[in-house]
Amino acid sequence: MNQSLFIVWRESVEALLVVGILYAWISQQAERSRAMRFLWGGVALGLVLSAALALIVLFAGEWLSGPAGEWFQAALVLLASALILQMVGWMRRHGRTFKHDLQQAADTHLQRNGGLGLLLLAMLAVGREGSETVVFLYGLGIHKQGVELWQFALGGALGLGLALLTFMLLQAGSRLVSWRHFFLFSEIVLLLLGASMLIAGLDRISGQLMALELPEQVYSWFGDALWDTSAGLDDSAGLGSVLANFAGYRAMPSLATVAALAGYWLLVVYWLRRRAPAVSPCAS
Template sequence: MNQSMFIVWRESVEALLVIGILQVWISRQTAHSRLGRFLWAGVVLGLFCSAGLAGLMLWAGEAMTGPQGEWLQAALTLLASGLMVQMVFWMHRHAATLKNTLVREADERLARQGGWGVLLLTLLAVSREGSETVVFLYGAGARLQGPALNLFAIGGVLGLVLAGLTVLLLRSTRRFISWSLFFALSEALLLLLGGALLVAAVDRISGQLLAMDMPEWVYSSFGESRWDSSTLLSDSHGLGAMLADFVGYRAAPSLVTVLVLLGYWLWVGNGLRRSRHAA
């Protein structure tokens, strides 16, 4: 529930930000009422594209059962983790010029294609945010069933509500939170969640490898825990479960899990340094 709420909240705020920038730009154009219709048509089509991707992924997950399904879900979870990190890197490089870049592209598309250019720009922006949301949610909730899946869905709905309230708060006052602070906090949470999804993918891959006829070192690296801290902090409930969802905490991690998580944060640190330098 916490993962889905955060994912939908973060991605919805970014999508609403893009729509808001385009709305302000349209209000300054002579044919603003006609362009507004193209804008909202692009929003609707972008949502339909995202829904189509969600349906395709769910169909593929249902069609591929057993080991094939596990490998597919592991691959999509890895993809979600990588997309989260790349999105943070991209925002570090382009956040300061996002508004100007979007307005410039809208001007160019309007001059070349008229209202259809505005529709296409909106369609691409909304479908990109929606597609990222679909991939992130699939990666985070692939293992859930029954009541846990219902809570996951409720978290997504709460994320939409929270996104609307956040945008209203950011537009009305900056006393409590600013856009820069919002993006800084959400990017930090995205990086933590990216690590958690990476660990979840490693868990799936480990389960498949341990079911195969593999050399002994594979069983040792992927199956044997290096320590067990469950007596201090279990990863199945309470604070430990929340850390497992958002950080990738494991009370009894394997050697591969430890190395992968360490490598992830080294990669993230190097990527952030390069992104700041590029910005």
């Protein structure tokens, strides 16, 4: 539940930020009422687009069974992990000019294509956030065992409510809750979740590889534990469970698990060092 709450919270705040910037920009235009209709129409279509993607993903997951389903689910989890890394890098690179670029794109679309261009921009912006949310939540859901659907849904509903509250506080310009602090905190947790999803996907792949006829060395890489810390920090209960859910911790990791985590964090350092430090996307 905590994972779904965080994902919905973070992605909803970003979607609200996009809508808020476009709303403020439209309020300064001559044909405000007409442009507003296109804005809300684009938001609605973006939500429909996200819902359609959710149905497609769920249908595909139900339709595929056996090994094919396991490989599909592993691919979705790994895609979610890659999307997290891409999203954090994108915000670091474009955070300084996010507001300016979005307003400039809205102005260009409005001049070239009229209201339809604004509708398309809003649809794609909201649809992007919604699509990421769908992939992230599906990736979380399929590797969480023993979690009831209502708990997952409750986490999402609480995340949406928290997002609305957070957005209002951020817009109010609170020193305790600033855009800089929000993106820094969410960036750290997202990267930890990215590691968790990577290891969850690797676990599914390992399970499928164990059923294939492969060289003995491969089984050793993916199946043999390098060490066992379950006596002091079990990954199925307490703090160990939290670390497993949010950072990919394993009490008995295989060589493939250790290598994947090390490679992931090296890639994170390399990826983020090439991006400028994140700043408030509300800066002009």
